[in-house]
Amino acid sequence: MAAAWGAGRAYGHPAAALALAALAALAWTLRRLAREEAARMTANARVVAEQQSERTRLSRARRLAAQMRALRNAAGALPDGVVLLDRDGRVRWFNHAAERLLGLVHPRDRGIDLAERLGAGPVGAWLRQHRELPLNEVPAPGDPAAQVSLARIPLAGGECLLMVRDISALTRLEQIRRDFVANVSHELRTPLTVIHGYLELLEPEDVPALAPVLAEMRTQSKRMGQIVEDLLTLSRLETRERLPEEHVAMAPLLATLRKEAEALSQGRHQISLESANDADLLGSPRDLHSAFSNLVSNAVRYTPAGGRIAIRWSRTPDGATFAVSDSGYGIPAQHIPRLTERFYRVSSSRSRETGGTGLGLSIVKHVLALHDARLEIASEIGKGSTFACAFGAARVLEPGADED
Numbered sequence: 001m002a003a004a005w006g007a008g009r010a011y012g013h014p015a016a017a018l019a020l021a022a023l024a025a026l027a028w029t030l031r032r033l034a035r036e037e038a039a040r041m042t043a044n045a046r047v048v049a050e051q052q053s054e055r056t057r058l059s060r061a062r063r064l065a066a067q068m069r070a071l072r073n074a075a076g077a078l079p080d081g082v083v084l085l086d087r088d089g090r091v092r093w094f095n096h097a098a099e100r101l102l103g104l105v106h107p108r109d110r111g112i113d114l115a116e117r118l119g120a121g122p123v124g125a126w127l128r129q130h131r132e133l134p135l136n137e138v139p140a141p142g143d144p145a146a147q148v149s150l151a152r153i154p155l156a157g158g159e160c161l162l163m164v165r166d167i168s169a170l171t172r173l174e175q176i177r178r179d180f181v182a183n184v185s186h187e188l189r190t191p192l193t194v195i196h197g198y199l200e201l202l203e204p205e206d207v208p209a210l211a212p213v214l215a216e217m218r219t220q221s222k223r224m225g226q227i228v229e230d231l232l233t234l235s236r237l238e239t240r241e242r243l244p245e246e247h248v249a250m251a252p253l254l255a256t257l258r259k260e261a262e263a264l265s266q267g268r269h270q271i272s273l274e275s276a277n278d279a280d281l282l283g284s285p286r287d288l289h290s291a292f293s294n295l296v297s298n299a300v301r302y303t304p305a306g307g308r309i310a311i312r313w314s315r316t317p318d319g320a321t322f323a324v325s326d327s328g329y330g331i332p333a334q335h336i337p338r339l340t341e342r343f344y345r346v347s348s349s350r351s352r353e354t355g356g357t358g359l360g361l362s363i364v365k366h367v368l369a370l371h372d373a374r375l376e377i378a379s380e381i382g383k384g385s386t387f388a389c390a391f392g393a394a395r396v397l398e399p400g401a402d403e404d
């Protein structure tokens with residue numbers, strides 16, 4: 001203002017100076033008002049922004065809560081049982097299916113120790129073992145008429161999700177399939193025996209013109225008979241949970257297997273037997289013989305004349321192993337995982353030519369499973385194969401001990 005006053009005087013007219021001073025005062029006031037307005041606007045803007053961000057926060061929280069509800073509703077309605085367990089195995093949450101299958105009650109059972117609640121049954125025992133392997137086909141603790149399979153899915157922080165799958169429908173279907181196969185095989189057995197009997201009665205010399213046909217008919221009826229017998233054996237093994245457990249003396253069994261191999265080979269192979277005779281087995285003599293004999297017969301049938309076949313029985317650090325090695329055709333690697341499936345063959349013509357039914361290794365797998373043993377297959381094309389049956393220490397007995 002002093003500057004404006006000075007400037008007015010400089011122009012030499014007091015009125016001009018006064019006007020200038022008034023103008024300067026007005027300008028100053030306007031600037032102040034503008035500053036105050038700007039400050040007010042900034043403050044308002046901040047309040048609006050804060051309100052907006054609060055609204056955003058609230059709507060995000062609401063959205064998240066809605067998503068959580070939707071997830072819970074979805075998990076709650078799943079046909080499979082789902083239980084969320086904390087790091088100590090205590091129940092944090094479970095869905096409706098888990099209530100039915102495990103017998104849990106909502107909300108009473110939140111926080112209970114699930115393994116303790118399920119007690120000594122198979123599910124409780126499995127939960128206590130902390131095993132990563134799933135538990136298959138056991139009665140549901142909450143509904144004994146239902147069959148379930150269980151799996152544990154580990155989560156972050158030591159928690160885990162327990163999945164309980166109701167497989168009752170599948171089990172029923174599987175039972176129907178088994179019964180059907182067993183019944184068909186049973187029904188076929190009698191007519192086949194009759195046909196086979198009549199074919200045996202016919203002498204090729206009596207009908208020389210039909211001699212080759214007769215020979216083929218005999219071979220095929222024998223094959224059909226063998227398929228029926230193998231199917232019946234499989235049905236019997238599938239329906240058993242346990243086999244008779246006896247002391248199986250390995251020395252005579254190995255000698256029989258060797259004789260069988262020699263009879264089948266008819267001198268075409270070099271057959272050896274290696275055993276320290278330092279271990280016997282606990283199990284079913286008839287079924288173990290059938291499994292081992294299948295492996296020996298395969299070795300002979302899939303090894304060209306002049307090849308070698310070795311039957312070995314030896315103790316291992318984990319138990320004992322029965323193995324049959326051959327120097328035969330070998331098996332391409334991609335077929336190995338499927339060999340124990342029913343009727344799975346690497347070469348159908350070779351299997352049929354040698355009288356195979358396609359069921360031998362399936363029988364071996366079942367017999368071994370019932371003896372808590374596993375089948376190990378190693379093979380190289382053109383060099384040969386080794387089929388080994390690995391038994392755990394619990395199955396190995398001292399020779400002669402407790403023998404009947």
Ligand code: ADP
Nearest residue numbers: 298299302345346347351356357358359360361
């Ligand atoms: P099969 O009656 O056809 O021999 P298996 O179940 O005993 O049926 O064997 C399944 C298939 O596995 C056979 O068809 C054959 O292709 C293969 N296989 C089994 N053992 C041997 C072996 N020692 N060497 C080569 N191939 C084998």
